[in-house]
Amino acid sequence: MEPVRILVVEDEVIVARTIANQLNQLGYTVIGTASSGQVAITKALEGKPELVLMDVILKGEMDGITAASQIREQLDIPVIFLTAYGDDNTVQRAKTTQPFGYIIKPFTPKDLRIAIEIGLLKHQLEQDLRENRDRLATLLNSMSDAVIATNEQGIVTFINPAAESLTGWKQADALGKDISRILQLVDEVTETSVENPVTRVLREQQVVYLNDFTSLITKNGSRVPIGDSASPIMRHPGQINGVVVVFWDLSERRQTQLLEQALLKEQEVNQLKSLFISTVSHEFRNPLSVIQSSVELIELQGENLTTDKRNTYLNRISSAVQSMKQLMEDVLFMGKSDAGKLECHAHPLNLKEFCRELLAEFTMIHPTSAEIIFSCESDRTDAFMDEQLLRYIFTNLLNNAIKYSPNGGNVLFQLTCDLIHQLAIFCVQDQGIGIPEADQARIFESFYRASNVQSIPGTGLGLVIVKKCVEAHQGQISIHSQAGVGSTFTVILPINYSSNAADEA
Incomplete structure (x- = not known):
C-alpha cells in the first residue's frame, strides 16, 4: 500500500518543517508545505493530496478556515486543523468547513498519527455513504413504481420520477411539504377520504397496505386507482426515523378486470338467453301439444263424442291456454324488470x-x-x-x-x-x-x-x-x-x- 500523501499548511517555516519530519517518520509522504491560504489552494489543486493539515492563522488575507472551505468544495479532500487557538469562536468557524479533526498545539507525533488515521477513516466512510446514497437514489429514480419517503413528522424528504408523474407533483414543489398534501386518497366505493398510510405507519409502527378500490387524487384533481404499501424506517428498534411509501398505477389492471367482468357478464347473458329460449320453447310445446291433440280428438270423434268427453277435452284446452298465458305474463314481467321498468304503485x-x-x-x-x-x-x-x-x-x-x-x-x-x-x-x-x-x-x-x-x-x-x-x-x-x-x-x-x-x- 502506498503511503498517504499529505499537504502541510503552516505560516511558521520551522514548525512546518518539524511537522513534515514527523509525518515522514510516521510513514506518510509530504507533497509540500504552504504558508498562505492561496498557495495552499494552488498546491492542493496541483498535487491532489489525500489529506491537508491546516493551521488556522496563515500569512496573507485568507486564513486557514477560508482556505479549508475552498479546498473542501473544489477537491473533497479531508482537512485537519492544527492550531494553538481553541476558543469557541474559532471552533465554531472551523466546524462550518466540516473538518475531519482539530488538533491543539503543542501535540505529539502520536496525537498527529491518531488524528490523521481517524480523519482518513471518516473521509472513507463518508465517501462510502455518499456512494451508497447515490446508488440508492439511482435505483429509486429508475424504478417504475412510485416512491415517496418522509421523516418522522410526515414531511416529504424524497420523491422519485415515477411518483412525480403519478401525483403531478415535481420534486422541487413536494420536498418539505406534508405527505397529506401530496398523497390524497379516496375510497372509490364510498367516495370518502382514506387515512394517509404514512399516518397509520407512524401510529401503528408496522407495514400497512391500502384497501382495494382506492384512488389517488393527483395535483390537477384527476383520479388514479392505485395499490400501495407503506413501511417504517427504523433508526433503532422501536424508534421510527421516517416512512417510505411505494405505490403503483392500477389503471390498466382495473381496465383489464372491467373488460374481463364485461366479457363474463356477456357470456352469462348469452347462456341465459339460450336457457330462456330452450325453457320457453319447451314450456310452450307442452300446452300446444295438449291443445292440438284435444282438437284432433274432437274432430276425429265428431258427433260420436259424448258430452263428458267433450268437456274433458275443452277443459284440457282451457288449462293449456291458461298455462301459455301465465308463461307469457312471466316472460313479459321479466322483460319489464330487466329493463328497470318494474315500479310499485301502492x-x-x-x-x-x-x-x-x-x-x-x-x-x-x-x-x-x-x-x-x-x-x-x-x-x-x-x-x-x-x-x-x-x-x-x-x-x-x-x-x-x-x-x-x-x-x-x-x-x-x-x-x-x-x-x-x-x-x-x-x-x-x-x-x-x-x-x-x-x-x-x-x-x-x-x-x-x-x-x-x-x-x-x-x-x-x-x-x-x-x-x-x-x-x-x-x-x-x-x-x-x-x-x-x-x-x-x-x-x-x-x-x-x-x-x-x-x-x-
Missing part, C-alpha cells in the same frame, strides 16, 4: 280481504285436492301496497306449494300485521318435496330449479318474480326448507309503502 288495501279474494280466485283457476288454509292473527290489516305485485307474489308461492306437493297435504297461508314495527308478515307453508340445502342459495336465480324436482314441470322463473316483487315493495323474503319435509316462505313487507324510502334505498 294504493289503500285491506290485506285480509285481499288474501281471501286471492284464494277464491286461485282455487277456481287451480283446482286441487290439497286444502289451502288461510289464517289471520290481526284485527287491523289496512295497508298501502301494490295489489298487482302482491298477486304475483302469492299466486306464485301458492302455485309452487301445490305443484311441489305431489302427495297432497295442507298448505298454510298466514298473515300477521305488526303494527308496532309497521310490517306485514306473510307465510306460505307446504308439506311437499322441500328444497335441498345445497340448492337454497341459488333458488332465486333465473331458470334455476332444485335438483329434486325430477319431472315436475316449471320454468325456474316463479321465485325470481316473487323476489323482484318483494324488493319493489322494499321488503324481504326468506326460506326455511328441508328436503322431503316441506318449505316455508316468509315475506315481510312494510305496511305503508313509501316511494321516498324506495328512492333513498
Whole structure:
C-alpha cells in the first residue's frame, strides 16, 4: 500500500518543517508545505493530496478556515486543523468547513498519527455513504413504481420520477411539504377520504397496505386507482426515523378486470338467453301439444263424442291456454324488470280481504285436492301496497306449494300485521318435496330449479318474480326448507309503502 500523501499548511517555516519530519517518520509522504491560504489552494489543486493539515492563522488575507472551505468544495479532500487557538469562536468557524479533526498545539507525533488515521477513516466512510446514497437514489429514480419517503413528522424528504408523474407533483414543489398534501386518497366505493398510510405507519409502527378500490387524487384533481404499501424506517428498534411509501398505477389492471367482468357478464347473458329460449320453447310445446291433440280428438270423434268427453277435452284446452298465458305474463314481467321498468304503485288495501279474494280466485283457476288454509292473527290489516305485485307474489308461492306437493297435504297461508314495527308478515307453508340445502342459495336465480324436482314441470322463473316483487315493495323474503319435509316462505313487507324510502334505498 502506498503511503498517504499529505499537504502541510503552516505560516511558521520551522514548525512546518518539524511537522513534515514527523509525518515522514510516521510513514506518510509530504507533497509540500504552504504558508498562505492561496498557495495552499494552488498546491492542493496541483498535487491532489489525500489529506491537508491546516493551521488556522496563515500569512496573507485568507486564513486557514477560508482556505479549508475552498479546498473542501473544489477537491473533497479531508482537512485537519492544527492550531494553538481553541476558543469557541474559532471552533465554531472551523466546524462550518466540516473538518475531519482539530488538533491543539503543542501535540505529539502520536496525537498527529491518531488524528490523521481517524480523519482518513471518516473521509472513507463518508465517501462510502455518499456512494451508497447515490446508488440508492439511482435505483429509486429508475424504478417504475412510485416512491415517496418522509421523516418522522410526515414531511416529504424524497420523491422519485415515477411518483412525480403519478401525483403531478415535481420534486422541487413536494420536498418539505406534508405527505397529506401530496398523497390524497379516496375510497372509490364510498367516495370518502382514506387515512394517509404514512399516518397509520407512524401510529401503528408496522407495514400497512391500502384497501382495494382506492384512488389517488393527483395535483390537477384527476383520479388514479392505485395499490400501495407503506413501511417504517427504523433508526433503532422501536424508534421510527421516517416512512417510505411505494405505490403503483392500477389503471390498466382495473381496465383489464372491467373488460374481463364485461366479457363474463356477456357470456352469462348469452347462456341465459339460450336457457330462456330452450325453457320457453319447451314450456310452450307442452300446452300446444295438449291443445292440438284435444282438437284432433274432437274432430276425429265428431258427433260420436259424448258430452263428458267433450268437456274433458275443452277443459284440457282451457288449462293449456291458461298455462301459455301465465308463461307469457312471466316472460313479459321479466322483460319489464330487466329493463328497470318494474315500479310499485301502492294504493289503500285491506290485506285480509285481499288474501281471501286471492284464494277464491286461485282455487277456481287451480283446482286441487290439497286444502289451502288461510289464517289471520290481526284485527287491523289496512295497508298501502301494490295489489298487482302482491298477486304475483302469492299466486306464485301458492302455485309452487301445490305443484311441489305431489302427495297432497295442507298448505298454510298466514298473515300477521305488526303494527308496532309497521310490517306485514306473510307465510306460505307446504308439506311437499322441500328444497335441498345445497340448492337454497341459488333458488332465486333465473331458470334455476332444485335438483329434486325430477319431472315436475316449471320454468325456474316463479321465485325470481316473487323476489323482484318483494324488493319493489322494499321488503324481504326468506326460506326455511328441508328436503322431503316441506318449505316455508316468509315475506315481510312494510305496511305503508313509501316511494321516498324506495328512492333513498
